[in-house]
Amino acid sequence: MSTVVLLVITGLGLGALYFLIASGLSLIFGLMDVLNFAHGAFLAIGAYGTWWAADHLPGAGPAGFGFLVAVLFGVAAGTLAATLVELCIIRPLYGRHREQILATVGLSLAVPALIQAIWGADPLTFPKPELVRGAVGVLGVNIPKDRFLLILAAVAVFVALWLFNSRTRYGLIVRAGVQDRAMVTALGIDVRKSFTLVFAIGGAAAALAGALGGLYFGVVTPTQGLSLLIFAFIVVVIGGTTSLTGCAIASITVGLIQQFANYYTVAGLGDIAVVIVLALVLLTRQGGLTAKKSAERVA
């Protein structure tokens, strides 16, 4: 029983990390039809920004709420990078999918290379804030505190994105734009502003994933974003490319499957199990788990 509790909570923590990455990816693809391979770069920028701020920014150390300042710095860096990428690189390439893929793949390789040139290729120890050091006892099992932080952050991002989509005018434009972008424009709405905002929000979620991913793994590496991006793409495909709810369900599913498969079989089989689930979804429900729930599509 205690093993199951441990696997469930750590699986939910991993799923929360996947959701933070995949939600932005899904949001960007759903509205903008942009397959953003540079998403992992925003994650890396968030991770290194947080790591750098924790060491250099006054008041942003691991003591007290200082780590929150470091995370805010990392998220701001990732958001700024995403905004600049949208304005300078993606905007001229709307509707040109081949060029978009080339540009974002190029970025996904260039940013880690740049980070490596500055801080080296070796893993850097990520600062552990006092607030999440140690473990909490749940039904007799000690669970690392940072897993709960990840789950809380994912829930907060889910609620924030849900409120954005359902309660704001920009959210309304996003939901309409998913269905018919040209018609949104024909109503006199500059949909490009929404695109920039959505890209920035996606970048912010990825950067937050980078910052909290550093806690999860204990280190940051230049290629961390690339390896996590693979699972984020799997989550988006399983959950359906335009559904926030589907994204959340798929994130939890992938996180739990990985944890259970790795524990009860052999280490590493969890990744293969996830790929098998992906194949099953593609064979049986090509639009993802939420393909038929079009009315719930929000991003």
Place this chain on the structure above:
Amino acid sequence: MSAAEPLLEAADLHVWIEGSHILQGVSFSMPDRGVTALMGRNGVGKTTTVKALLGLVPRTGRVVFDGVDITTHPTYTIVSRGIGYVPEERGIFAALTVAENLRLAERHPKPRYELVHELFPELAARASQPAGTLSGGQQQMLAIGRSLLNDNKLLIVDEPTKGLAPRIVREVADAVARAAEQVPVLLVEQNLSLVRRVAGQAVVLDAGRVIHTGSALELLDDADRVRELLGVSRTVTDSSGTTAGAEGRRTA
């Protein structure tokens, strides 16, 4: 803009789509009052002309609206200058509710919900219903209602009665007529009874070119010209006021 100047002027519009030369130099102007009907057989470029005016398809030529050259403006800027657009396929956002569809179209601080709900009471009653679950007629009412929400200088309405049941055609026709009392309308329409009822001027297209401009009534009263320009050899008026031509086309 002086009274003599046209509200909308298109000059030498050309549109190519996937290698086909769809519009081949469309030029016409419409006055700042009344309804101008854009007519022609199926596939002659009526909808493409409307899309070209709004910048929804790449085009060459010149478009002047309300005294301003809008040729190079993006669609959202063109529409924001005071154009309400009801596309042929209605452009309803199926997953959004009726209220959300209307809210999305709000451009002015005081949207005219009273007018919209007076014309189409069903839209108020069905405010929380997903637009995708509305009937075709209700969706058309929503599309027209959305265009009336703002205080526009021009409405562009593309085939509003297409595919609707006769009873709904009357309601939609009434709404178009009511709208035309308040704002100039560019009406793409093959339903000649509606054109006869509301239109002052007619512009007829054929093969991507304007082949006739003039009074709508004079054109419709001339059976030979109607046959020549619109391909209608005889007309029969049914109980709904819509009509069927000899070739099965909805005509006069």
